[in-house]
Amino acid sequence: MPEEVLNDISHRRWNPLKGSYILCSPHRTKRPWQGQQESASKTTLPAYDEKCYLCPGNERAGGTLNPKYSRTFIFVNDYSAVKESQAEYTPDAKDEEFFRAESVTGKCYVLTFSPAHNITLADMQPAEILPIVETWTKLYAAHLDPESGLAKVAKPILSSMEGDSITIRSGKQLRYMQIFENKGAAMGCSNPHPHGQAWATSSLPEEIDCELKQLHKYRASHADKHMLEDYAALESLRQERVVFQNDSFLVVCPWWAIWPFEVMILSRCHLRSLVDFSDTQRTHLAEAIAEVTRRYDNLFETQFPYSMGIHQAPLSGTPEEMEDSYFHMHFYPPLLRSATVRKFLVGYEMLAEPQRDITPEQAAKRLRECGGELYRKNL
Numbered sequence: 001m002p003e004e005v006l007n008d009i010s011h012r013r014w015n016p017l018k019g020s021y022i023l024c025s026p027h028r029t030k031r032p033w034q035g036q037q038e039s040a041s042k043t044t045l046p047a048y049d050e051k052c053y054l055c056p057g058n059e060r061a062g063g064t065l066n067p068k069y070s071r072t073f074i075f076v077n078d079y080s081a082v083k084e085s086q087a088e089y090t091p092d093a094k095d096e097e098f099f100r101a102e103s104v105t106g107k108c109y110v111l112t113f114s115p116a117h118n119i120t121l122a123d124m125q126p127a128e129i130l131p132i133v134e135t136w137t138k139l140y141a142a143h144l145d146p147e148s149g150l151a152k153v154a155k156p157i158l159s160s161m162e163g164d165s166i167t168i169r170s171g172k173q174l175r176y177m178q179i180f181e182n183k184g185a186a187m188g189c190s191n192p193h194p195h196g197q198a199w200a201t202s203s204l205p206e207e208i209d210c211e212l213k214q215l216h217k218y219r220a221s222h223a224d225k226h227m228l229e230d231y232a233a234l235e236s237l238r239q240e241r242v243v244f245q246n247d248s249f250l251v252v253c254p255w256w257a258i259w260p261f262e263v264m265i266l267s268r269c270h271l272r273s274l275v276d277f278s279d280t281q282r283t284h285l286a287e288a289i290a291e292v293t294r295r296y297d298n299l300f301e302t303q304f305p306y307s308m309g310i311h312q313a314p315l316s317g318t319p320e321e322m323e324d325s326y327f328h329m330h331f332y333p334p335l336l337r338s339a340t341v342r343k344f345l346v347g348y349e350m351l352a353e354p355q356r357d358i359t360p361e362q363a364a365k366r367l368r369e370c371g372g373e374l375y376r377k378n379l
Contacts, residue, residue, distance in 0.1 A: 007359060015256035016218065016227060017211050022258055023348075023355040026362070040301035041339065042379050045118035045192060054193035056115045072135045073112045080108035082201055084171055106174055106201035107143075111135060113194040120183065120194050120303065122293040122374060129286040136179050136198070136310070137274040137282070143200050144275070145173050145316035154275040174200040176208055176314045184305025186334055186342065196308075204314060211311060216324045228326040232266040241360050243367040244291040248284035251292055253360035253367070260336045260343050260356065261299065261363050263292055265329040272325045273312035291371070292331055298370040302339035307332045 012021040053060040056068045062078040082104055089103045113121065113132050121129060138161055141154035181196035182189045204212075218227035235242055235252045243263060244251040250266045257263075265288045271277060277285070296304035313325035336343040336358075349355050 013256050017214055019214050021353055022256055023353055024359060025355060025357055026359045040375055040379060041303060043118055043376060047116050047118050049117045052117055052193050054112050054191055054195055055117050069115055071131045074109055074135060077108040077110050081199060082106035082108060104201055104203050105172060106199060109139065109198040111196050111198065117193050121289060122297040124290065126287040126290045129289050130283060133282050133286050139198055140177055140274050143174055143177055143315050148316060149319060149322055150273060150275055150313060157275060172202060173316050175202055175204050175316050178205060178309060180309035182307050184303060186305040187307050208311060212321060212324055215326060219324055226270045226326050228266055228328055229270050232268050241364040243364050244288060246284045246287055248281045249288045251288055253364040255360060257360045258354040258356060259332050259334065260358050261333050261367060263331045267327050271327040272322055273327055294374050295367045295370040296333060298375050299366065300335060300339045301375045304333060304335060
């Protein structure tokens, strides 16, 4: 194939989701590696930690007692980055040019994935991850603009939530909900108990705004076709960067990946958000998440750190924004050569443009080879 020459030359790859380039330098991977070699890491955490503020029945930092939950548990973050109410801010008109600022309000949630303190998503079976997907769906549905077309789709989900522990939205309609997980101390995670977060804000985050504009431009110039649906079809055909697939989703190391083992979970068909999913698609998403996280841990036989997040339709927006949106998940992991050797965005990456050494094709091949049972089960 003509693209094979790219395995040996420096080149730039175009990211259609962000409208930007990344520099790829695959010849650098031929450098001899004389760094340290690590042995497989074991799990040494207890199933329950009396000092953990996320374990069932324990007291949180703010003094609230957690219920003795048995599956997932969700609560408003005791140290939220944004809050529902705060002092008003009125900008001075003369500051608009250089000192522009706007108030942001919202709600931040913490979602524990399991009552067990000593496991991660990589340790969980798809059936155990499914309740997490269902909780994400309910939380997102509860915060949708009632006037949104998605709210009509979400009605059966909302009607099933009576007596649920999820906090229903209140006050001002929020614009976007970012659901994410930071795994590992390397990604700033302050508690090893398996958990993620969801921040719902009155503003549309810049990353989402950028993607939405690119998705809209593609749809407008391709007879209403969706960029990521077309991209998923091409990746499915070529198979070079596909790590895992089922009937609903593809796991790929994207052509434009920045991080060494970055992956995306792509829906094969157009789904605007979690509320568009069928029961089967929710099950297939849980399977895809299990495959990604287990393969990550198997790659360097360690608790593989990453930041993961869902990109989907805004909570409130124009009909066009909702239709342009396309559900997908990003996984950004920092590890490069081993359990402790990381990729840092420094120097050229900070001052010019992102750069990577290992190609997405090489990364996908290594992740494909990491399937099977989680390595820790054999230690």
